[in-house]
Amino acid sequence: MVHSMTAFARVEQSSARGTLSWEIRSVNHRYLEPHLRLPEAFRDLEGAVREALRQGLSRGKVECTLRLTEDNSGQALQIDRERAAQLVAAAESIAGLIKQPAPLNPLEVLAWPGVLVADAADPQAQNAAALQLFSQALEELCNGRQREGAELARLLNERLEQMLEDIASLRELVPQMLASQRQKILDRCAEMQVELDPQRLEQEILLLAQKSDVAEELDRLSTHVGEVRRVLKKGGAAGRRLDFLMQELNREANTLGSKAFDPRSTQAAVSLKVLIEQMREQVQNIE
Numbered sequence: 001m002v003h004s005m006t007a008f009a010r011v012e013q014s015s016a017r018g019t020l021s022w023e024i025r026s027v028n029h030r031y032l033e034p035h036l037r038l039p040e041a042f043r044d045l046e047g048a049v050r051e052a053l054r055q056g057l058s059r060g061k062v063e064c065t066l067r068l069t070e071d072n073s074g075q076a077l078q079i080d081r082e083r084a085a086q087l088v089a090a091a092e093s094i095a096g097l098i099k100q101p102a103p104l105n106p107l108e109v110l111a112w113p114g115v116l117v118a119d120a121a122d123p124q125a126q127n128a129a130a131l132q133l134f135s136q137a138l139e140e141l142c143n144g145r146q147r148e149g150a151e152l153a154r155l156l157n158e159r160l161e162q163m164l165e166d167i168a169s170l171r172e173l174v175p176q177m178l179a180s181q182r183q184k185i186l187d188r189c190a191e192m193q194v195e196l197d198p199q200r201l202e203q204e205i206l207l208l209a210q211k212s213d214v215a216e217e218l219d220r221l222s223t224h225v226g227e228v229r230r231v232l233k234k235g236g237a238a239g240r241r242l243d244f245l246m247q248e249l250n251r252e253a254n255t256l257g258s259k260a261f262d263p264r265s266t267q268a269a270v271s272l273k274v275l276i277e278q279m280r281e282q283v284q285n286i287e
Contacts, residue, residue: 001235002153002242003287005029005060007144011137013129018070020130022137026145028285029061037065040113045127049134056138058237059287064137066130084115145287152282153232159275160225166275167218167225170268174214214265217256221272224249228279239286246280 005028012021034053036046045066053062087109095101109115228245231238253276257269 001146002149002232002238003142003145003235004148004152004285005145005239005287006148006285007141009137009141009144011133011140013133018068020133021067021069022130022134023065023067024062024137024141026057026060026062026141029059032057032059033061035061035063037063039066039068041068041123042066042127042130044123045131045134048131052134052138056142057287059239064134066134079110080115083112084109087112087115149286152286155282156232156279157229159279160228163225163272163275164222166268166271167221170214170265171218173262173264173268214256214259217252217259220252221249221256224252237287239283242283242286243280246276246283249276250280 005026007024007026009024010021012019032054034050036049038045038049049064053064088104091104091109095104224245228242228249231241231245250273253269253272256272257266260266260269
């Protein structure tokens with residue numbers, strides 16, 4: 001089964017300290033490109049989160065945001081005095097290099113990461129809880145990508161079926177179009193009251209048939225359609241393979257259009273190109 005690269009997942013969990021929540025958004029991208037937004041207290045999780053993404057996803061631009069909404073009601077604020085003293089000393093050292101330094105604002109010191117401590121929760125326990133919650137969010141994201149991938153596969157198969165019908169119709173029309181062209185030549189000669197050598201007429205029709213022979217293009221289109229179906233059925237990371245096949249389908253449809261000598265064959269080539277373009281847009285979202 002193929003997977004889409006577009007999905008969204010959000011999970012949250014309450015604890016004594018507050019509420020942890022993960023949001024993961026993924027959109028289509030040529031490679032796997034993770035973007036993490038983590039609170040300072042959870043920076044140690046970055047490596048584990050990136051590894052989990054590499055294990056679970058192949059492609060996509062993925063934005064992962066962790067939020068901690070702390071419940072500080074009834075808790076006294078705690079200050080890391082050693083860190084605050086280091087910060088003040090550093091600020092005074094810099095102030096000595098400035099002629100008229102602005103006074104140090106205590107609130108700015110408190111806002112510095114690590115100065116104000118909400119509680120004495122175990123950092124390892126916090127990280128473990130956040131990482132476990134991330135696994136749940138990633139699983140939800142993968143399930144969403146799988147559901148959308150199944151819908152994309154359904155839409156692609158519908159268009160592939162339509163392509164096969166158009167190809168079969170065009171195969172049947174080719175002899176009729178050649179006969180129609182032969183009749184047009186005869187009618188034109190009759191209007192101009194010109195006697196046409198039957199042998200010369202057959203040579204012209206044969207030449208036209210050779211120039212407008214689309215059997216090879218129709219065979220290739222059918223083959224490519226079969227390969228697209230096989231890739232969709234196999235599943236996995238199929239996006240790049242499908243994108244290549246869309247290019248090949250489009251190339252054959254262009255050649256088919258260049259050989260068109262009848263409005264019906266021109267219309268068939270245009271119809272095929274429309275279907276291929278619709279599929280190409282959908283394939284851009286497949287992992």
